Structure formats: structure tokens, C-alpha cells
Amino acid sequence: MTSERRQLIRRLFLSTSGFLGFSLLAFFCIVALCAPWLAPPPAGRDPYLMPVVEWSPNPQPPSSEYIFGVAGKRNIYYGVIWGTRSAFRVGITVTVISTMFGLLVGAVGGYFGKIVDEVLMRITDIFLAIPFLVAAVVMATILGPGLDNVIRALIFFSWMFPARLIRGNILQIKEEQYITAARSVGVNHVGIIVRHVLPNSIFPVLIQASMRMGSLVITAAALSFLGIGARENYADWGGLLNYARNWMLGGGGEVLRYWYMVVFPGAAMVLFVLAWNLVGDALRDVFDPRLKV
């Protein structure tokens, strides 16, 4: 049993996507942890507010001083480094809270079944009927700017996915248990959920969560990009891209001149999301029994 599990974990790390994904994640963790040394903030200031380094509002291409260039009077390198922390903060907070809430809703629906389940699932469907980004835009507009409000908006519209997953698992297991329950006596359903359903659903939930992590970070960045996410000048990849917007759209044929405003924060974001997706992919390959062979 344990050796089997160890083997699964070995396969997880040795698969191409698992190896790449975990390495990338480790890299981002290190960047986030070492941010104060990689990009020292000015003493006594909130490190998440990107300090002004230039007085001219014009973007500047990478130089020896500002290796990723300057945008909106701010050092892009500084924003990319500290933005890693914002990305982790949004991704992890939203995923953890929405997963827990989703687990609760799904478990209640799956456990009680019948009308409770029907009602909860209808509600879930309704929440799913508004495009995620559109819903987040409305919510963020109403709540006002700030990363915390972005997090709230995202939680509000992402608990449905784990809820559905866990409900499906519970219904399936209930069906199986029904057969054995007929043979044995006195089955405690709560006990079954805690002892059988949750452990069995851990991997599907984890797989889904890591896949969702990517799209959450993208959506949060999209809000900042649109100017309704994190506060202005907050260290956040989407916010950095927001600087690029005006220059690129107004810049006519000169879009290419400002490549660095997109490429560096964009690359950070793509790699970050890619890392989570690769991890999710590897998890799925190893743990999803349907796709074995």
C-alpha cells in the first residue's frame, strides 16, 4: 500500500509534465520568498506599492539599471518580482476558500439528496450561467478596487466547480455503498462521507484545484489589466500590463517598440499558470484511473 503510493508519487515527479511543473513552481516559490533580496523595496515603504523610479511617464526599454525596462514610471522588474507574491496570494486564497465552500455545498447536496440536492444544484447552475470574467467584472466594479476585493469577487463565483465534483463523487459512492449497506447493518452516512468519500475525492479535487489556480490568476490579472482589479501601482502582473495598454492601442504601428511592457509580465504570468496546469496534468495522469494504460 505505502510502496504503491510511493511509486505513484515517484511517477508523478518523473513524468515530463510533473517534473517541469514542480520545477517551475519551486522557482516561483523561491522568487516570492526572496523578493526582499531580489528587489529591495525602499526603506519604510509598503513593498507592494511599486516605487516611482522615473519622472517621465514615457516607457523606457530595458537597460543595465532597469533590466526589464520602465513602465508608468515604475521598474518592471520590481513589479514582476513582487507580483509573484500577489499571484500566489490570489491563487491560493481563492482556491482554498472556494474549494472548502464548494466541498461543503457538494457534500450537503450529495448527502441529503432529493430536494436539497436539486435546489443546491439549480443554484450552482445559475451561478455557472454568468460568464466567469463578466461576473468578476461586475462584482469587482461594485466592490471597488483592491486585491482583497478581487479575491472576494473570485471566491463568490468559483465555488461551483468543486461543489459539482464532490457531489458527483458522493452520489457515486452512495450508490456503491448502497449495495454493501444492504448486507451489513447500521451504516452511518456521515461516517462514510468522512472516511470514504473525502479520501477518495482528494485527488480529483486537487487536480481540479491546481487546474483552476491558473484560470483564477488569469482572471485576477484580467481585472487589473482592465483597471478594476488591484489598486493602481500595486505590484501585480495584470497591473503592469495595464500600463502597456494605452501605449499599445494609441501607439499605432509602434506596438512593437513597447514589447518589453508585455513580454516580461506576460512571460511571468504564462509560466506561473503553465506550472499549475502542468502539475494538474501530471496529477491527473497518475491518479485518474480512467485514463490509465
Added chain:
Amino acid sequence: MFFYIARRLLFLPLTLFGISLIIFFMFMRLSPEQRVALYITSPERLRGDNVERLIDLHGLRDPWHIQYGRWMGNVVRGNLGWSNVGKEPVYSAIMRRFPYTLELALYSALPIIWLGTWLGTLSALYHNRPLDHTLRISAVVGWSFPDFVFGFFVLMIFYSILGWFPPGTLGAEADAVVKSSQFRSFTGMVTIDSLLNGRLDVFIDTARRLAGPVLTLTYVGFAYILRIARSSMLEVLGREYIRTARSKGLEEKVVINKHARRNAMIPVATVSGQTIIALLGGTVIVETIFNRVGIGSFMATAAQQLDFASVIGGSLFFGVILVLGNLLVDVSYALIDPRVRLD
């Protein structure tokens, strides 16, 4: 089949009611002063100390259920308030922009579903061989690309370097043609109307401008379909009826294209609804980047300028469109799967 669709239709008003409630409770967090814009039909009324009077008039301090009823009454009559961004009532602002967004969504949905299904099937047929690995990697990478990052790359490459796909909805000349009195509008979708009017130049202009956004949405969206098509094809290929088909001596081509494909398409049909949902969300970003007219860019601008009436009207509209779209998907699903059809 009948009951299946009847059931869906029965839930339709319920879902719409739910959506309106969610949106209602979201905007109830706004102050009455901010909410006034949702009720008025022209901006003159907002002048001076009228605001307080309007709040009283529309009962914006009443209990929530009364306010909800009143708001719904307005919404049903097509009064979604005044749009500061559009400088016109929200409803007509949305209706004027809808064809552009629909056009973009339609042109993107087709390649997403077609490409995703085709490549996903290919990937499954070459399971664990180099082609499969290549396709999976490009799918994961595509899936990881935020549309705004990819959109910028498309702008850089296809506009700045190659000069092929300019941003915007229409060039100045084409725009003048479309706005002229000789140009008759049939659908509101410029690609179709220009052909019906025999203006190939307008068609080419608008098609070039559509290409960039379509490319962006396609690249970001096909990955999901690919993944579903691949795994469902793999699953179907392991089914016993595939073995039965082979045991009858059928050519491999027939086994795959007839017996496997149709079954594998069932999950793809279910998620294509979700894909279109994501696609409509994506128009918010893509229309902004490519500077296009549409509900997405309308909502984005409105959100930045705190034009609440427009944001809420837009989301309500998206919700309704999606519910109707999903109904269509469900019906098409029933057409593929006889088990559902005959229920």
C-alpha cells in the same frame, strides 16, 4: 425528447430569475445615489438636487423585495437605465453592439470546436506517441496563455511586423460606407451585410480586423476542447462496442469515424456550451485589446468609469444569452445521443 426539452424550458424562467437575483443583490451593495442611474431614462434628470427626489420616486430606500419587483418590472419592459459611457439608454447601447460581439463569438466558436475536436481525436489516435505529446503540450501552453497576453503578441506580430490584421472594427473608408444611406443593414453583422450589399472591399476590411481577435480567442479556447475530445476519444476507443465493430471486419477508418467519433462527441457537445460561455467572457478582454465595438469592450469601459447601469445591464444580457445558448447546446446534445432523445 419532448420531455427533455420541456424540462429545460421549464427551468429557463427559474434560471433567469436566479441570475437576476444574483445581480440584484450585487448591486444592492451600492448606495441609493449610485443606483439611481439604473432607473432613469435620460441624463437631464440627474441634474442638481434631483437625485434625492429620484431616490424617493423610485423607492430606492424601500425593502429589498419591493425594490426587486420594481427593478424587474423595468427590466422586463427593456428599461435598463441610462448609460453614461454610451450616452444613450443601456438597452439600446447593448442592442447596437450585440451584432459585433455575436459576430466575433460565432467566428471564434467554429474553429475552436472544429480544431479542438479534430486535434483531440488525432491526439487520442496517436496516444503516447510524439504527435500526441506535441499536441498535449501545445494545448497546455495555449490553456495557460491569458488572452490579453496572447492578444498583445498577435498585435505585435500580425499588425506591427506583418501589417496584416489591423485593430479596430472598421477602417475609416469602410466605416463611411457602412454608415452611408445606400448600405442596407440586414443582420447587423458587417461581414454578412457587406456581402449582401456586394461590397467586397468592406468585407475584406472587416474580415482582416476580425482575424486578430478570432485568432486570439481560438488559441486560448481550443485547448479545452482538445483535452475533452482527447480523453473522451481515448475512453470510447477502449469500449467494447469498438471491439465489436472491429470484429465485424470494418475498416479502421469506419471504426474511428463512425463508431468512435459519434460517441466521443457527446462530452464535447456538453462542454462546448461552457466554451462558448468562456468565449463571451473573453470578448471583454479581446474587444478591449483590439479596440473593437462590442458588448465586451462596452462593459470594460463602463466598469472603469463606474457606469454601474451599463455594467449590470451588460451582465444581465450575457446571462440571458448564455441561458438560451445552453438550451441550444442541450438540444443538439439530444440529437447526438439517442438515449437522451428517447427519454
Added chain:
Amino acid sequence: MSVMDNYILQVHGLQVTFTDIERNEIHVVDGVSFSIKQGETLALVGESGCGKSVTSLALLRLLDGNGRIRGGNVLWQGRDILSLPLREVRSLRGREIAMVFQEPSSALNPVYTIGDQITESMLRHQKVSPAQAKKQAEEMLRLVGIPEPRKRLEEYPHALSGGMKQRAMIAMALSCRPRLLIADEPTTSLDVTIQAQILELIKELQKRFHMAILLITHDLGIVANMADRILIMYAGKVVEEGNKQDIFRRAAHPYTRGLLNSIPRMDQAKGTFASIPGTVPDPAHFPEGCRFHNRCGEFTETCLSEPGKIHLENEHFVLCHYPLGQKTLGCRAK
């Protein structure tokens, strides 16, 4: 074996392996040999997991993607199916050799009508028009005892009961008048009363079409009723072979005895045998020597070495160090 017999199918030393997730090759079928005469019924018997289905699929090269045939040959009228081009194997499938599977609900494609699935193989193998094929299909459905055949042609599998589905499967398999029918547990998933009807139907059609049958089952009760000759399989090997009388009256292998003892007590649903302790070993860990030794009542140390094939009487062979009921050890067969 003698040359004079008119065998239509001869299998020699068939070896099948599967590759598992860790890329190990696992021997699932290990040197299986048998032959089938024109018009006879050969039963392949053993508990679940012995390798019966794998053997039958290998005959027509229908193994899953991770399965490989590692040796042996399958002679169909003198030609080795295993070395024919796939194109020619395909033209044999369904036309000369047809198959019926265990679970009709999953063996029929849910999204095509019964009629479509039956006419499909006729259109593939015979020069008939779609209209003719449909007519023949209707005839076939009538022949297998499906009421209102014309209406059924237009129906989807899920609209039929399990027994009716299996009848449709049989109609489909026999639509091109094959000379050999491979029936892999054709009644295991059906109710007992329906089982009997289906078996009766198969017997009747066999007479009518003069075809041979390879009947795979774990139920010796069925075998008594249907088979001419019997092949007992255990853990990827044939452990005993003989005609029906030899096996039922003079079973020599302890495993066969165990199977016979458990006929009335058999648990239909699981295909396990009450009187034999333990379960079929996993192919990745077959025991050394005689593969049955860990479940055998006659176990001695000798059983840890590989047993040889022993010729008992005319066509009765056994693979055992201590064949039961034999006063002296028979002469070893080649």
C-alpha cells in the same frame, strides 16, 4: 495430432503478453494449443481471469493496444492468421469468423440503430444493396426470435431488454453466415431462464448454418449441455483437454475436479467456485512450477517444477504431476 481430421482452426503455442503502466511485459496466455473441427462445439472453460477472452481475441488479432502476440500460430484453413496482412484478417472477421460478447449492453453501439449495426457487416462483406441488406437483417432478427423485427431494426439498443440485445448480437454475428462463431460467455450477464433460451437458440442456429463454435464459459453446467470437446484453462495454460465424456467422467486434473464439484453451488454473478479455495493468481505473479499448486489439495514438492503434458486416452490430455484417477502415470505425450 492426426492429419485426417477436418480441422478448420488450429492454434499452436499461442503466447500473449500485456504491457502494464510500468512497461513490464506480463505473460497472460502461455502456450495455448487447440483445434476445432468443422461443425463442432469446443468449450473453453475456466474461472474469470484465466485468459479465456484474451485467447479468443488473439485469434482474430483484436487485442487491446497494449497486448502483443509473442508466439505461436493460428491456422485458418492452412493460412496463419497471425502472419496475414491486416487487410486480409479484416476480411475474415465477421465473414468467416464472427464473435458474440459477454455484455450485450456494452457490445452494441448505443448511438446507432440495431438495423444499422446488423446491415453494416453485410454491406462490408457481401455484394448487397442497402435495401437487400435491410431485408436480410429483418430475416435474421426473425430467425433469432425477436418479435416485430421490422420495428426493431429502427430501434436503438437501449430500447431492448438484455436478452433481446443478445439475440440482436447473435443476429449481427451470424448475418454473414460465418463458419466459426466465437461466443465469449454469451449468457453470463443474463437471467437464468433467458440463458437457457439463448443457448437453445445458439444450438439451433449452429445446426442450421453448420458452423463450429468456440464457446467460452466459466459454467460447466452450460458445457454439459452444449459442448463436444472441452478445454480447461487455468492461469494462461490449458491444463486439461478431452471430449465431454472424458472430462465429465474421468477428469484428471484437480482443478477440473474442483470445477465439476462446484457446478450446483456456483455463484453466477461472480464466476467464483465455492469448492476451490483461493482465487486465480494475477498474471504478474503466477506461481512457479504447476500454477495451480497453491490451491491444490494434492500438492507435493514435485509440483514446484513444471508439469509435462500427459496423454491419458484417445484425445484426453492433462497437464499435471499427479493426474487423479490414474492408477499408473500415462505415457508422456510429446
